[in-house]
Amino acid sequence: MANPHHDDTAPAMRDDAAAPARSETFQNPGLPPHVPRRADGDPKAAKRAEIQVVVLFTLSALASIAFVVAYFVIDPDLKGYLLGIGEINLFHLAIGVTMGVSLLGIGLGAIHWAKTLMPDEEVVEQRHPQVSGDDDREAVAQTLSHGWRSSQLNRRSALLGSAGGALGLFALPIVLPVIAGLGPRPQGLYTTNWAEGTLLRIDPSGAAIRAGDVTQGSVFHVMPDGWVGHEAVEEHGAEEAMIAKAKDQVIVVRLDPSLIKSQKQREWGYEGIVAYSKVCTHVGCPVALYEQQTHHLLCPCHQSTFDMTDDCNVIFGPAKRALPQLPITVDGDGYIVAAGPFREPVGPSFWERERPGLMGVE
């Protein structure tokens, strides 16, 4: 009486204790009762469903024909305004919508057919036992045992070893060319088109750069002389020009010399103007997002960040090496030229990269 709450729960607990011990397995609930669809009993509904399916299939067929017509009739450059989307190419819209309706008609028709007219009775298919009869199993064992003995493998074990070795090693002639044929070693990254005296030219205009043009805060994207713009494509072919663009691209900025932390960086530059390879040392994206206030150089692919005041060392991101610096100087006419080639391979790392002597310098 002092605790009415306890009194309320007590009968329930007694009931529980009186119930039989609970089974560990679930009872098979069986299939839910079958509910006939309207089309199962009503011929009118069935007819209606049939017509709906036929309409959907016909719609698909008409859309396919409309696709062909649109493909030939509509001008591929025709543009128009569509509410909610804006300016849009009407040719693409027309062939997209007709092909979509064509596929959708087939799909919806098939689903509607299956859901309304095809039988939907639940059927249980009984499975026969998987194991074979005792007689069959005995016969197979006999056959295998007989084969083993008649091939004399039970007495001459060297046969099995040598056959296994021959078969195993045969995998090598198949696998080796696949691995060896994955492509040439990246020899190309050892050399670029930069050499002593190569003019730095602005990409894509091709203008040479005077040291005075590089004001503080500005950034120049340059290529070596002879590898800029359409002329390079005409002279060397599109592929060579593209490879050059991928390897030779260089970024030039002027820094306050007092900000530069590395003596080597100052010496390889010219009055605070420094040139660095633009190819990321991570996987080779062009690193070109230069923030003129922080002097950070950011790679847009994986956010590797390089500090331009500290010899382009990595300060953030997955890149592991500083960007290679291109030594520069000024020629007799005051134009910026390379003082020499890159002293290390540009771009991402590869196995043989650190092997000494391959660059012709230490």
Next chain:
Amino acid sequence: MSSLAARRRSPLALLMLLFLGLTFTGTAYAALQTGAAPGTSAEGASQEQLGEGRQLFLANCASCHGANAEGNGEAGPSLYGVGAAAVDFQVATGRMPLPAPGVQAERNISQVHFSDEQIEALAVYVDSLAPGPDVPEEQWLDASQGDAANGGAVYRTNCAMCHNSSGTGGALTRGKYAPTLMGVDAQHIYEAMLTGPQSMPVFNDQNITPEEKRDVIAFLKSIEDGANDQGGHTLGSLGPAGDALFAWTIGILAFIGAAVWLGRKAA
């Protein structure tokens, strides 16, 4: 008409009127605003204009940039040599005066507090302290005279890494970002290249010539007009991130919904 008249004394009517009035004046003002006239520089500025500029400067800029624009340490840089172009860009796009300290000043075209004449006065005053780049001449801002194809080549080499290949902007380090270039006035695009505001580098006339700057403007205006769109929704032209967000949320949800519907029993 009669029902509208009946509601004219409702307290909501006043709110509605205020809202509409503010919206319309704000948009109309922003649409007309371009900033200082082309070619603005301290040369040929009247004494009166310089005086007005000085008054505006002292009232709005001096607390951060110093009474003589000499700079004030962390609060604001010196404005010597930034030129009329930089002043016009910063003030006419609503970046300056800075509403609050932050990672970077944001474009806020509806919050420009000055008339074109006032911006011009401010620009010539700052330019008169120590000269810098002038507001560009009209001829370099006319996109119809530019070569969009060459502009695209210049843009892809110099601008696309930060501002995105379709000019919609992108992220930089530590919360900074390159803003979208869509809907930006040609004059401000030119001035940004010329003066290198905030994180952006300077592209002086030796690096990108005035003709090439006009080509870049022509390129940006052509993609603004849909020259790059080949159909379908652009999803903001933000590149794979926007497309993936759409495909992985809306697209896959639709597929799951369709699969659930297909698997249900008809009844």
